[in-house]
Amino acid sequence: MSKTPLLEIENLHAKVGDKEIIKGFNLTINEGEVHAVMGPNGAGKSTLSNVICGKPGYEITSGSIRFKGKDLTKMSVEERAREGIFLCMQYPVEIPGVPTTTFLKHAVNAVRKHRNQPELDTMEFVKMVREEGKKLGIDADMIKRPVNVGFSGGEKKRLETLQMTVLKPCFSILDEADSGLDIDALKVVSEGVNALRDGQRSMLVITHYQRLLNYVVPDFVHVYADGRIVKSGDKNLALELEEKGYAEFVKEK
């Protein structure tokens, strides 16, 4: 069975300021696949996810990123999101003064508009958010509060998962989705993530620890060190890393 590539990253090099962080990164993710990228702190994992999303401040010096066959690097941040890329952020941003519902409604309708779906009216929207929120342990009170303001680490990650659930992206990047989560929250978030796995949607799970991969089981695992993938394998590679650590992959300096 031939697979349809969704995300194709070829020989990517990227800089932050004068510092080259991504140094020849190659990865192809096909439709329906879940890939895990594991690496030590400072390896450039967040940088990779930010570059895929088009965050300003990063310069691609060579290589290419294609999404559904299109050159991703030519698209604005919002175009990428509307095309179906979602970044579950390691450090979600607080937006004082903007109620979470308002923010969610703008996002959902922007994406729906792009997909030629009618905008949801307030009733439909509230109903959907309530139902999906409930599954993630998010109550009505929480989504009335300003976006991420005063949220605990766990609440922030739940809200990220809620956003992913209602935006229904075809490609999600989870950047350290498990950081700051206790075991119960981890289960809730993982269930939310797994609910989106339908054999069509793809994911890139970025993590330092193997723990999350017990719940979101990847099809492929890659070791990322010094700006490139140094080893690939199946889910057992994650267990191996957990045991041995990253030492053998990190260059002696």
Add this chain to the structure above:
Amino acid sequence: MTGLLQDIKLFGEYIPWLQALRNKGRDSFEEQGVPTAKTEAWKYTKPRDLNADDFVFLPSNFLDELRAETTEACCCHHENCDCSGDCRHEDCGCGHHHDDSHECGCGGECHCHNHELNLNYGIPFDAYQIHFVNGKFIPIFPALPRGVEIITLMEAVLIDEAKEHLGKIAELDGYPFAALNTAYMEEGIYIRINKDVKLDKPIMLINHTEAGSKNLFCNLRNLIVLENGAEAELVEWYKYAGAQKSRYFTNIVNEIVLGKNSRFNHYKLQDEAYKANHVSLSFVKQKAEAEYRSFCLQKGANIGRNEIKVRLTDEKASAEVNAAYIMSGWATLDTTTNIEHLAPQTFSEQLVKGVVNGDARGVFQGKIHIAPDAVQTAGHQLHKALLLSDTAEIDVKPELEIFADDVKCSHGAASGELDERQLFYMQSRGIGREEAKQILIDAYLEDVISKIQNEAVRNWIKSAAQTEPVK
């Protein structure tokens, strides 16, 4: 003489006290002139356009009728001139233009009686409506409840109602445009709310400008009197339609007298055409325990200045003066306040927030004066601005003059930019960058707009703040 001072026949020139007042205004404006860069109170806001010599002052239509009733020599019915009924009133000196020949120089836009008026501007909430078009009163009066009077200022002059306060609340020295306004005092309304009467819905004063290509000079003078224990709300709405290129000038003075224990909510939306000049001065005098609350959103005009001077003359009077401004292009929008605490236990609170884009300039000058006797008073003031471009500018001049002990006073100012991380976060969820900016701007203005007590007015101002001014 400048282009703003012209020889124009005004209503009631034969009324000595009125004419004396006008003459005083005229002398004072001649002495002060249009402010220059050297005028301290106008050092940030430079009304250069007002030195132009092509201002057109439209004669009042409605006041002709009053004039006809009160001036014996009027030839309105062609009795006194030998025209046999077909004169166009140019020669007889009655000042009438009752035909539709538009010889008043309006170029067809003067709204003579013969022209049908469309006053349906989509008034967003139930209100007692008072309409002006190009600064001229449209004689349609709302049905009012008992104990409330709204008449034209000149009618109020005729029946001696206005005499007690007119010109006594406004100051001329240091206020050149109040002086100019006084010299031309004619159009405007008089509002009186009787003792203990609580008005059930806001009064809305709309001045709708259709200047065409003319640089109209509109001069409005309103006198508002709340007797002891009265409560009322006034909404002023300055808007325009049609060609927007005119540098028309709207000059407003409100004199507001608040009796003991009265409450007055004063709201305003300044949405003039982008080349217009809008100068507004409200002089407020408050008796004991009177409460004055104002909110003004400025989003139009090239030069827009909303100035409020409050005198808290008796104990426990309080004033809340809030404002917001949203601007781009080359505009200068100015909020100037002066709160005088003249008695013990008086309170004032001010929050002014602005959003400045393009090459625009926001100005806030806020003065709090606390007189020697005014002990146990509190006066607080805060100005904040959001700068959306590198060339946007704000000038802030807070002034505290404190001559009493045992007072609580503060002022503060802050300016910032939109947070790129917040914009990225929203964009990464599919929200367009411009939409994301608007969400942040709305959030920025939320706290100041939420100070508007009347919910309908608040929602109206909120949606006005969300709509980009037309270029």
